[in-house]
Amino acid sequence: MNHSPNISPISCAELDWQQVDGVDIPVSKQFGDVYFSKANGLLETRHVFLNGNDLSERLAQLADGEQFVVGETGLGTGLNFLALWQLWQNVRPNNNSRLHFISVEKYPLSQADLARALSTWDELAPLSKRLIESYPFALAGCHRIRFDDERISLDVWFGDASECFPLMQSHRPVNAWFLDGFAPSCNPELWQEQIFQHIMRLSAQGTTFASFSVAGVLKRALQSYGVEITRPKGFGHKREMLKAVWKKTDDQIQNDSQYNNHSTQRKVAIIGAGIAGLTTAWTLAQRDIAVTLFEQDQPLAGGSGNPLAMLNPKLCSMDKVATHLMTTSWQYALRFYPQFDAFQAMQIEQIHDTKNHEKKINEVLSLQDYPKDILALTQHDAEQSTILLKQAGVLSPHQFAKQVLVHPLISLIQKKITQLEVCDDQQIRLYNQDDNKAEEFSDVIVCNAMDLNRLFPNTPKLKPIRGQVTWTNFDETDFNATDINRADLKTPLENSKKNTAYSFGGYASPMQDNQTPQLIFGASFLPTDDQTNLRIEDHQHNFQLLQQYQPELAERISDNPKDWQGRAALRAQTADYLPLIGRSERISPNIYLFAGLGSKGFLFAPLCAELIVSQMLNDTLPVPSNLAYLLRPDRFKIKPKNQS
Numbered sequence: 001m002n003h004s005p006n007i008s009p010i011s012c013a014e015l016d017w018q019q020v021d022g023v024d025i026p027v028s029k030q031f032g033d034v035y036f037s038k039a040n041g042l043l044e045t046r047h048v049f050l051n052g053n054d055l056s057e058r059l060a061q062l063a064d065g066e067q068f069v070v071g072e073t074g075l076g077t078g079l080n081f082l083a084l085w086q087l088w089q090n091v092r093p094n095n096n097s098r099l100h101f102i103s104v105e106k107y108p109l110s111q112a113d114l115a116r117a118l119s120t121w122d123e124l125a126p127l128s129k130r131l132i133e134s135y136p137f138a139l140a141g142c143h144r145i146r147f148d149d150e151r152i153s154l155d156v157w158f159g160d161a162s163e164c165f166p167l168m169q170s171h172r173p174v175n176a177w178f179l180d181g182f183a184p185s186c187n188p189e190l191w192q193e194q195i196f197q198h199i200m201r202l203s204a205q206g207t208t209f210a211s212f213s214v215a216g217v218l219k220r221a222l223q224s225y226g227v228e229i230t231r232p233k234g235f236g237h238k239r240e241m242l243k244a245v246w247k248k249t250d251d252q253i254q255n256d257s258q259y260n261n262h263s264t265q266r267k268v269a270i271i272g273a274g275i276a277g278l279t280t281a282w283t284l285a286q287r288d289i290a291v292t293l294f295e296q297d298q299p300l301a302g303g304s305g306n307p308l309a310m311l312n313p314k315l316c317s318m319d320k321v322a323t324h325l326m327t328t329s330w331q332y333a334l335r336f337y338p339q340f341d342a343f344q345a346m347q348i349e350q351i352h353d354t355k356n357h358e359k360k361i362n363e364v365l366s367l368q369d370y371p372k373d374i375l376a377l378t379q380h381d382a383e384q385s386t387i388l389l390k391q392a393g394v395l396s397p398h399q400f401a402k403q404v405l406v407h408p409l410i411s412l413i414q415k416k417i418t419q420l421e422v423c424d425d426q427q428i429r430l431y432n433q434d435d436n437k438a439e440e441f442s443d444v445i446v447c448n449a450m451d452l453n454r455l456f457p458n459t460p461k462l463k464p465i466r467g468q469v470t471w472t473n474f475d476e477t478d479f480n481a482t483d484i485n486r487a488d489l490k491t492p493l494e495n496s497k498k499n500t501a502y503s504f505g506g507y508a509s510p511m512q513d514n515q516t517p518q519l520i521f522g523a524s525f526l527p528t529d530d531q532t533n534l535r536i537e538d539h540q541h542n543f544q545l546l547q548q549y550q551p552e553l554a555e556r557i558s559d560n561p562k563d564w565q566g567r568a569a570l571r572a573q574t575a576d577y578l579p580l581i582g583r584s585e586r587i588s589p590n591i592y593l594f595a596g597l598g599s600k601g602f603l604f605a606p607l608c609a610e611l612i613v614s615q616m617l618n619d620t621l622p623v624p625s626n627l628a629y630l631l632r633p634d635r636f637k638i639k640p641k642n643q644s
């Protein structure tokens with residue numbers, strides 16, 4: 001497999017609007033074609049794509065735990081997805097079946113154009129509202145959006161289909177395709193052999209295909225793979241449409257059961273209740289999978305237990321966003337955390353020291369290409385640059401943990417797991433320190449940071465990095481006029497200092513402790529130091545950094561160390577600064593590693609949890625395959641013990 005491909009930066013759709021019978025019809029300037037039929041787009045979608053794939057019948061028959069996957073070429077206005085969601089609401093069985101939708105889009109509509117295009121469909125309004133609210137930033141790559149209360153999820157890949165499809169990875173085939181994407185005469189690039197190769201790679205016998213087009217290229221390509229085509233009556237004045245199936249043989253019908261991993265039959269354990277364990281437990285529980293979470297101490301006793309966590313990514317240049325873990329994780333985190341009251345949207349002022357550092361200057365300048373609603377370069381000279389990241393936030397970890405742990409499917413057990421044993425039937429037996437009574441699980445996710453190497457000596461060595469944060473009361477007099485209702489704040493307030501955090505090599509953020517305004521700042525960074533005692537010199541280091549970069553904030557707190565509180569903890573770091581995510585062939589297929597998050601645990605954890613759960617359930621991965629490959633735990637050579 002070639003692991004180097006990427007998805008090129010994207011541009012948004014340029015639209016003309018035509019009024020037909022009082023309805024706003026979007027027309028693509030790039031392709032010179034309408035997004036949906038002028039006669040009635042919603043009826044056309046139902047006729048061609050939903051009925052063309054027999055979806056009413058197929059969705060209604062889904063068994064408990066079964067997942068149905070629909071693929072599409074061209075998300076456009078999202079009308080097809082919303083019509084499918086509405087059908088799903090009407091026919092879905094009352095069990096734990098799920099629907100997943102995957103679509104690619106080369107020219108995403110802006111959020112405003114999306115809202116305008118969808119405003120036509122009154123009956124879809126509640127669903128449109130949810131899609132518009134969670135619509136991704138206009139950045140290349142895979143954007144997973146989950147609507148867990150509806151048992152429906154969506155992967156929107158922004159980028160050219162020819163670059164996105166090769167990076168999709170799934171053990172579960174697409175069951176039905178919506179071959180949309182404008183008429184082949186307006187858009188020949190989409191209907192190329194290379195793209196069909198991937199459509200078929202992601203399909204299996206039994207997969208169906210529907211399109212409004214019966215163009216020769218489409219028919220010939222499908223037929224070359226043995227897909228059987230029929231041409232029923234098209235929508236409105238159209239004579240024909242395409243309805244096709246990749247026929248199954250009898251033994252393949254029996255094999256279908258391999259994809260239906262009945263989640264209710266799984267018994268899952270997670271070791272470690274830090275941010276990795278908590279986000280994974282939540283991600284599983286939201287899929288109706290019960291989880292036992294083992295923790296030797298209190299939840300968040302390790303590196304994730306500071307009073308505040310800041311979602312402060314170091315973004316990469318636009319040509320790398322699709323496969324850059326920090327940038328993709330930051331976007332997913334901003335969709336994940338707002339479901340918790342523990343989250344507060346904030347903007348972050350990032351100061352970059354660029355003195356005598358040409359590489360850093362170029363890094364900062366490369367960020368200027370980001371959409372203006374994401375970030376702005378507010379000051380730049382040879383010494384220093386400041387970037388205002390408008391889309392960020394902070395989280396109260398302890399409030400987050402509380403909400404996770406009251407989930408009825410998550411049980412917390414305070415015990416130290418001392419040993420794991422793989423049984424002959426691949427069940428995993430867990431031994432704990434207290435009663436030495438073993439319990440068996442079908443799957444175990446190991447989220448125990450620095451303890452990973454103790455449980456599994458054959459895993460890549462994690463290095464400790466000591467970090468201490470400092471907090472103290474903060475004088476807000478004349479600091480900011482706007483009062484903020486934290487719980488309501490899901491997008492950052494602009495021009496509000498109370499709603500701004502700061503990053504400058506260290507970081508600082510306002511926070512509240514029982515209505516008392518405080519400032520938290522830090523953190524020291526001491527590689528290979530594995531002690532967690534509080535130290536005055538770490539406090540002083542944090543304060544000096546604050547004085548140097550944010551003197552206005554430093555003046556608003558006491559400079560007497562006696563007034564400072566703090567906490568020191570260890571971050572677990574891999575040699576390449578990327579976490580270890582997934583199965584290790586050196587251990588067992590049913591044991592998953594989730595460790596080495598370093599100082600970016602809160603940013604990485606939601607997407608990495610989604611990735612590990614998708615791997616466990618053999619679902620479509622939420623990231624490009626080459627990014628998942630970079631994170632695999634077996635990427636490092638392990639020295640045999642006697643050489644180390």
Ligand SMILES: C[S@@+](CC[C@H](N)C(=O)[O-])C[C@H]1O[C@@H](n2cnc3c(N)ncnc32)[C@H](O)[C@@H]1O
Nearest residue numbers: 074075076077078079080105106160161181182
């Ligand atoms: C007819 S519209 C899709 C309508 C859409 N399914 C809906 O429900 O509104 C076709 C879409 O395909 C997209 N598209 C065309 N060529 C593409 C390509 N090579 N890669 C990805 N998307 C493409 C277009 O930008 C456009 O949004």
